[in-house]
Amino acid sequence: MGDISIIARKFDDGKHVQYGWSGNGGYYKMLGSKLLEWYTEPESVEYLFGLGQFSFLGAPGSENGGYGWLFTTVPTGEPHWVGTTEREIFSRIAFIDYGYLYDTDNKWYYVIPGPFRIKVPLEYIDKHLDERSYEFDERKHIEREVIKHIFEDYYMNNAEFKTFIETEMDESESDIYIKLKAEDFPIHELFDHYKKVFSYFDDWVVIETDKDNSEISEIIMQKRAEEHVETCLWRKSYSGNDL
Known part of the structure; x- marks a missing residue:
């Protein structure tokens, strides 16, 4: 296993969270950049989570075919889990390396798992990549x-x-x-x-x-x-x- 990622969103009540696997290779270049490009508005996020868990993220509609592999979403067929706190989003899968949380302010956050879960605006990560676009x-x-x-x-x-x-x-x-x-x-x-x-x-x-x-x-x-x-x-x- 390696580069495992979790995607999550907070519901508007601020008390419940929906979360699930979003594939390996979950670093910004492969996953976070796509969230910022295609899935930032509430309607597109609703659509995204309607697909269930996925092993790879591509463009909207790509799960139906017609796109190259790098831009094709691959749903697993499993629905997302629902919890009552953001603290649960790392609880169902071991050795998670990357977290992406869509919060009640309708913004994506990059969450660094570890002893502390460090929540950072995803747009900040986008502006602080190295020469190979890694964070x-x-x-x-x-x-x-x-x-x-x-x-x-x-x-x-x-x-x-x-x-x-x-x-x-x-x-x-x-x-x-x-x-x-x-x-x-x-x-x-x-x-x-x-x-x-x-x-x-x-x-x-x-x-x-x-x-x-x-x-x-x-x-x-x-x-x-x-x-x-x-x-x-x-x-x-x-x-x-x-x-």
């Missing part, structure tokens, strides 16, 4: 920015978290941060070796960008609670000290 370097950059946010902005601006680090951890925040910065995959190191810090936060992270999706404008994190608040509501519940 792998940018994924690493985003993960490093999340670590930086935790141990710089969040630590400095959240008194409760600062107290937590000082009372619950054997190392200072600067010592932990220095060690994590030296790692290729710092978020996985945070999860493996500093579970208390990782578990302080909700396991979803929201990346907000500027108007033209060129730069990261804000990283939003929630303190872990007994019940997960859907990320489509995080901006509405923003309090300044809690995120």
Whole structure:
């Protein structure tokens, strides 16, 4: 197995999610670019999810034939699953590498699976590809920015978290941060070796960008609670000290 992807959408009520397999080779070049080109309007997204799960995505109508293989959708015949939270979309298939979520704002988001599920506007990914149109370097950059946010902005601006680090951890925040910065995959190191810090936060992270999706404008994190608040509501519940 490799490059497994999941496609999902939030219903307008913000409380239910529909999701399913969207094939292997699910990196942006093969899947995300097609979502932005052909499936951005609510009507086209409705049509897309009406096809059920698929092993390869092509142009609208291509499932009926008449297109080359690179532009032909291949439905599996299986319907999508329905859940009550975005946290479920990675629960039915193991080793998922890519997630694509159409949220209540009628925009696609690229979700990086891992210890944190990092939700990024898909249009931002489109603008930060390497010379071969791959997003792998940018994924690493985003993960490093999340670590930086935790141990710089969040630590400095959240008194409760600062107290937590000082009372619950054997190392200072600067010592932990220095060690994590030296790692290729710092978020996985945070999860493996500093579970208390990782578990302080909700396991979803929201990346907000500027108007033209060129730069990261804000990283939003929630303190872990007994019940997960859907990320489509995080901006509405923003309090300044809690995120």
